[in-house]
Amino acid sequence: MRRVIQVRQLTKRYGATAAVDQLSFDVRPGVVTGFLGPNGSGKSTTMRLILGLDRADAGQARIGGRPYRDLRWPLREVGALLEAGAFHPGRAARAHLAALAAGNAIPRARVEEVLALTGLEQVAGKRAGTFSLGMAQRLGIAAALLGDPGVLLLDEPVNGLDPEGIRWIRGLLRSLAAQGRAVLVSSHLISEMALMADHLVVIGRGRLLADTTAAELAARASTLEEAFLELTGASTEYRAARS
Amino acid sequence: MTAGTRRLPPGRYRFRHVARMEWIKLASLRSTWATLGITIAAAAGIAVAVAAGTKSPSQDLTNSMMTGMFAGVLLAGVLGVLVVTGEYTSGTIRATLAAAPRRPLVLAAKAAVFGVTTLITGQAAAFLAFFAGSAALGHGTAAPALGQPGVLRTIVLSGASLALIGLLGLGLGAIIRHTAAAVTVLVSVVYAGELFLGQLNRTIDAYLPAYIVGDTLGGHTCGPGAAACPLPAWAGMSVLAAYAAAALLIGGCILA
Numbered sequence: 001m002r003r004v005i006q007v008r009q010l011t012k013r014y015g016a017t018a019a020v021d022q023l024s025f026d027v028r029p030g031v032v033t034g035f036l037g038p039n040g041s042g043k044s045t046t047m048r049l050i051l052g053l054d055r056a057d058a059g060q061a062r063i064g065g066r067p068y069r070d071l072r073w074p075l076r077e078v079g080a081l082l083e084a085g086a087f088h089p090g091r092a093a094r095a096h097l098a099a100l101a102a103g104n105a106i107p108r109a110r111v112e113e114v115l116a117l118t119g120l121e122q123v124a125g126k127r128a129g130t131f132s133l134g135m136a137q138r139l140g141i142a143a144a145l146l147g148d149p150g151v152l153l154l155d156e157p158v159n160g161l162d163p164e165g166i167r168w169i170r171g172l173l174r175s176l177a178a179q180g181r182a183v184l185v186s187s188h189l190i191s192e193m194a195l196m197a198d199h200l201v202v203i204g205r206g207r208l209l210a211d212t213t214a215a216e217l218a219a220r221a222s223t224l225e226e227a228f229l230e231l232t233g234a235s236t237e238y239r240a241a242r243s
Numbered sequence: 244m245t246a247g248t249r250r251l252p253p254g255r256y257r258f259r260h261v262a263r264m265e266w267i268k269l270a271s272l273r274s275t276w277a278t279l280g281i282t283i284a285a286a287a288g289i290a291v292a293v294a295a296g297t298k299s300p301s302q303d304l305t306n307s308m309m310t311g312m313f314a315g316v317l318l319a320g321v322l323g324v325l326v327v328t329g330e331y332t333s334g335t336i337r338a339t340l341a342a343a344p345r346r347p348l349v350l351a352a353k354a355a356v357f358g359v360t361t362l363i364t365g366q367a368a369a370f371l372a373f374f375a376g377s378a379a380l381g382h383g384t385a386a387p388a389l390g391q392p393g394v395l396r397t398i399v400l401s402g403a404s405l406a407l408i409g410l411l412g413l414g415l416g417a418i419i420r421h422t423a424a425a426v427t428v429l430v431s432v433v434y435a436g437e438l439f440l441g442q443l444n445r446t447i448d449a450y451l452p453a454y455i456v457g458d459t460l461g462g463h464t465c466g467p468g469a470a471a472c473p474l475p476a477w478a479g480m481s482v483l484a485a486y487a488a489a490a491l492l493i494g495g496c497i498l499a
Contacts, residue, residue: 051340051341051344052340052344053337053340068344069344069345071344072251072254072255072256073251073252073255073256074256074341074342074343074344075341075342076251076252077251078341080341082337083334085333085334086333086334086335086336086337086338087333087334087335087338088268088272088329088330088333088335089333090272090273090274091268091271091272091335092271095267095268095271096271096335096338098267098271099264099265099267099268099271100264100338100341100342102260102263102264102267103256103260103261103263103264103339103342103343104256104260104342104343105252105256105260143338143341
């Protein structure tokens, strides 16, 4: 099967500690790949490296065979949601999306489409600084979908969403994958991943711990959560004392 | 339609796409229009005040009427800083670089869009200051005419200085990326330098932005007993342009 995102021996150090340590994995089209790990395990750093926002110390990340920087129409090829709030608080949601659309020659009508898709039509003219966390997250998702991209990278997309919003994004991501897109979703919530992802890439302290199907990982213990905790136990930085 | 078979339009994103993106971003912030409006109002208002207080017609009236451009220049510089640092503070830069990962191209587009916007604003402010100031002159003081030697040049160069200091601010914003620090450096370079360095050494003074904006662009000549010996007006303008270009170039190299 075609590998849309290829991560090879990716390494990023901050001082003496390696945030991402010789990490290799693939993301394939047609499935939701869950990117799991405890807090501080390097998920966000890995995503920043894939998007070229940080420079890797070694290794590489390619999308469709190219580094992100060399994509011809980046937003039409990759949609990304990093932490919520990648927008100016003084700018209206619609203007934010219109600017990004112009940057990749995406038709203006698409802005209204993604506003409708994410349920933001009513507030599109309001300054984004007035948004709740959930609305900010929806705006970030709208921006990721703007270019109708074949690859989606979403870092903790359920953060700040209410239960209805979480169910919505779960359905959205599954349907995007079903259309043949590659979807990489990070989370530290194993229960959420169990519902959303077909394939799992588990990391701890920047290293690959597992690259397997959700079903296979769940079969290793009584529940997926147990299996995950067993896997990441050695690489969790902080842990409450067991009573 | 699947990811594997999807068709992308031919070509790739280019300068004109990124420039359009930057224009929408600049125009969609209220603070942009507020700042540019205040710039024009300050230039015209101060020109009226200066003209109304003018008793002696022998002064270089045109240059006096440009006094308010001094305030506008600082506002344009701060706005230039914010065009870049506002993106880092808010996180917008991630969205910007996701759409256009070639960073020098992004900075070039920002500079072009902001440069043209402030050039138009600067010319509007300078001409408005000239005409408002002329209208406010007391009876018995003849208003300068655009056709008189140096008058048009003073207005046009004063207007252009707004864009050049604005671009200097934008370049400093790209180098420093923190609003407070970049504004501090901008104010130091533009004003404080004049207050300290300029008083120590007259030759250095002639190359400082405040002196160029305040005196050189007005075509002051070096009379006997003059405090500093200014450069010719166009040379002063070129020095300002060189400062802006240097800041943008360094900023571009750091971002890349």
